[in-house]
Amino acid sequence: MKLPKPKIAATLLLFLLLSAIVPYGAAIVSAGSSDSTLPSWEIRFGSTEAETVEEAVAASEDEWIRVTPHDNKSETPRGTSSAWLRISLPQISDKSALFIDKVYGNNVKAYLNNALVYESENKYNFNGIKILIPLSKGDGGQELYIWTQGGSKDLGIEGEIRVDRYNELLSIYVKQGLMDLIIGTTLIFIAIVLLICSLFLKKGFFTGGFLLVLITLSLGVVVVTYSSFLPSILGDYGNVALVFFDLALYTLLPSFTLYFERIFGPGKKQIVTRFRKFQMVYSIFCLSLMIINILLSYQLEDFYRFMTSSVLGVIMIVQFVLLVSLAFIHAYRRNTDAIVFTTGFSVFALMSISELIKYYVSGESYQLFWWKWGMVGFVISLIVILGRRFTRNHEQLVEYSRKLEKFNNDLQRSEKMEIISELAASVAHEVRNPLQVTRGFLQILGERSDHKEREYMQMAIAELDRATVIISDFLTFAKPGLETIERLDVSEELRHVSGILSPLANLQGGVIELNLQSGLCVIGSSAKFKQAFINIIKNSIEALQDNGLIRVSAWKSGAHIMISVRDNGEGMNGSELARLGEPYYSNKTKGTGLGLMVTFRIIEAMEGTTEFQSEKGEGTEIIVKLPKV
Numbered sequence: 026m027k028l029p030k031p032k033i034a035a036t037l038l039l040f041l042l043l044s045a046i047v048p049y050g051a052a053i054v055s056a057g058s059s060d061s062t063l064p065s066w067e068i069r070f071g072s073t074e075a076e077t078v079e080e081a082v083a084a085s086e087d088e089w090i091r092v093t094p095h096d097n098k099s100e101t102p103r104g105t106s107s108a109w110l111r112i113s114l115p116q117i118s119d120k121s122a123l124f125i126d127k128v129y130g131n132n133v134k135a136y137l138n139n140a141l142v143y144e145s146e147n148k149y150n151f152n153g154i155k156i157l158i159p160l161s162k163g164d165g166g167q168e169l170y171i172w173t174q175g176g177s178k179d180l181g182i183e184g185e186i187r188v189d190r191y192n193e194l195l196s197i198y199v200k201q202g203l204m205d206l207i208i209g210t211t212l213i214f215i216a217i218v219l220l221i222c223s224l225f226l227k228k229g230f231f232t233g234g235f236l237l238v239l240i241t242l243s244l245g246v247v248v249v250t251y252s253s254f255l256p257s258i259l260g261d262y263g264n265v266a267l268v269f270f271d272l273a274l275y276t277l278l279p280s281f282t283l284y285f286e287r288i289f290g291p292g293k294k295q296i297v298t299r300f301r302k303f304q305m306v307y308s309i310f311c312l313s314l315m316i317i318n319i320l321l322s323y324q325l326e327d328f329y330r331f332m333t334s335s336v337l338g339v340i341m342i343v344q345f346v347l348l349v350s351l352a353f354i355h356a357y358r359r360n361t362d363a364i365v366f367t368t369g370f371s372v373f374a375l376m377s378i379s380e381l382i383k384y385y386v387s388g389e390s391y392q393l394f395w396w397k398w399g400m401v402g403f404v405i406s407l408i409v410i411l412g413r414r415f416t417r418n419h420e421q422l423v424e425y426s427r428k429l430e431k432f433n434n435d436l437q438r439s440e441k442m443e444i445i446s447e448l449a450a451s452v453a454h455e456v457r458n459p460l461q462v463t464r465g466f467l468q469i470l471g472e473r474s475d476h477k478e479r480e481y482m483q484m485a486i487a488e489l490d491r492a493t494v495i496i497s498d499f500l501t502f503a504k505p506g507l508e509t510i511e512r513l514d515v516s517e518e519l520r521h522v523s524g525i526l527s528p529l530a531n532l533q534g535g536v537i538e539l540n541l542q543s544g545l546c547v548i549g550s551s552a553k554f555k556q557a558f559i560n561i562i563k564n565s566i567e568a569l570q571d572n573g574l575i576r577v578s579a580w581k582s583g584a585h586i587m588i589s590v591r592d593n594g595e596g597m598n599g600s601e602l603a604r605l606g607e608p609y610y611s612n613k614t615k616g617t618g619l620g621l622m623v624t625f626r627i628i629e630a631m632e633g634t635t636e637f638q639s640e641k642g643e644g645t646e647i648i649v650k651l652p653k654v
Contacts, residue, residue, distance in 0.1 A: 369406025
């Protein structure tokens with residue numbers, strides 16, 4: 026099983042996220058209605074936590090502070106842990122409701138006509154709680170009192186208060202709360218899919234896939250547990266969500282740095298590796314501190330929150346700045362993976378850094394929001410990078426397979442040539458002497474025979490001579506060693522070969538054209554060099570048609586001498602090119618294929634290479650590459 030292609034994974038992620046984006050947009054449109062938003066409300070900080078609603082109603086008007094949606098949330102006075110909120114309800118119809126974006130406090134109670142109409146108790150309400158209270162027509166014009174107590178942030182309301190039809194506000198309440206859950210569960214689902222696929226990968230590929238699984242899964246858990254809608258679902262188990270949030274964060278940060286390190290390396294002076302090791306140590310420290318805090322019944326809660334919120338937030342900012350800077354450097358070097366990573370991560374990092382700064386500047390009262398959408402784009406970029414790496418590895422595997430196949434073919438051909446060489450040497454030595462003796466007797470008999478018999482004898486001698494040439498080729502093929510090694514002037518040798526073969530080319534209606542640089546020298550045997558190029562040019566002559574042309578060129582290229590023999594003959598197709606040099610393969614009627622075999626062995630003995638380029642009906646070019654001296 027293969028990992029999903031990046032385009033498919035990205036499309037799946039975007040499709041699932043649309044289910045969150047569309048309803049969220051609808052909720053925003055509904056929320057923007059000025060007719061349903063209350064212009065103001067009042068807040069009164071309580072003098073005692075045991076104050077009743079009757080006492081709050083009877084309080085002096087001077088004690089109440091008017092607040093509008095555009096005001097900053099009032100700072101809770103030092104030593105105060107509770108507050109009352111007073112909201113004047115407008116005239117309403119039946120089946121209406123009141124919706125508050127966020128109310129801070131661990132314990133929240135709402136009273137209408139001195140009767141309790143809403144109550145929520147959550148010790149872990151760090152993100153604020155949304156409140157939806159059903160109203161009837163008779164509640165119009167009354168005052169709603171909300172008591173809030175406890176918590177780590179300033180008490181009060183953040184956002185707007187809306188009074189509208191119950192169905193519309195319920196839709197907003199559910200859609201706003203479920204958005205984070207949908208985004209988070211989508212990421213968790215994708216992480217599970219990636220994990221299942223990664224299990225079928227080899228070790229070298231598994232690590233990268235598993236790191237992406239950890240990153241995606243951790244991000245999904247962070248988004249789900251950060252949702253302000255979750256306390257309404259978990260109730261008294263809100264501490265469980267916080268534990269999972271912290272565990273996901275401790276896993277996410279070092280995993281993300283390790284993923285970056287595997288893609289782009291350890292960085293200058295191993296700065297990425299060192300930072301990743303520091304993150305791992307700090308995550309282990311935070312995890313140990315969390316366990317100790319739980320065992321001590323949260324007696325270290327303030328210190329734990331400082332180390333895992335304030336300090337860890339600073340570490341996250343440093344991480345984002347470091348990795349974004351390194352990613353920009355790699356992108357500047359035109360690394361495609363770096364460009365994709367930089368684009369996704371820059372959006373995510375800039376959103377996260379700006380929100381973290383705003384979070385600390387606001388005294389930790391700002392609600393982080395936009396980082397989720399930057400994170401979604403970044404996860405898509407990570408999937409694209411992993412998909413590109415798998416594609417690149419697949420292409421390398423295919424290339425290695427092609428090279429291995431070529432190597433095996435060359436090895437088989439070499440072994441075949443070795444066997445033929447040994448056989449050719451043995452046969453040539455055993456057959457050559459009997460042929461010479463037979464030729465001698467036939468010459469003697471021919472001198473004593475009549476005209477007709479003498480003609481037959483001459484034909485038999487010619488065939489014996491032809492057999493002798495073939496045997497000589499066999500011997501040259503079997504033992505291509507250069508008996509006499511000398512410095513050869515390539516241009517002079519090729520002019521000599523051209524002079525020998527020009528008459529034959531003229532008989533075929535063609536010409537040989539020379540284009541030779543001077544001062545080209547190689548080491549080898551003059552006889553074997555001439556034999557090799559006589560075979561090559563002779564084959565070109567035999568392939569010529571009308572107005573045939575053979576162009577012989579030689580030039581210097583670096584540490585090598587290049588020799589090209591190009592003709593405009595009938596040419597060859599791919600299958601014919603592939604079989605060149607095989608024993609007994611020839612395009613000629615009476616050819617044995619030994620000529621090219623001998624040529625290849627001679628050039629190979631001179632430490633050279635041969636390359637053929639041909640097209641049917643267009644001609645053939647042979648390029649010989651020899652080391653220069």
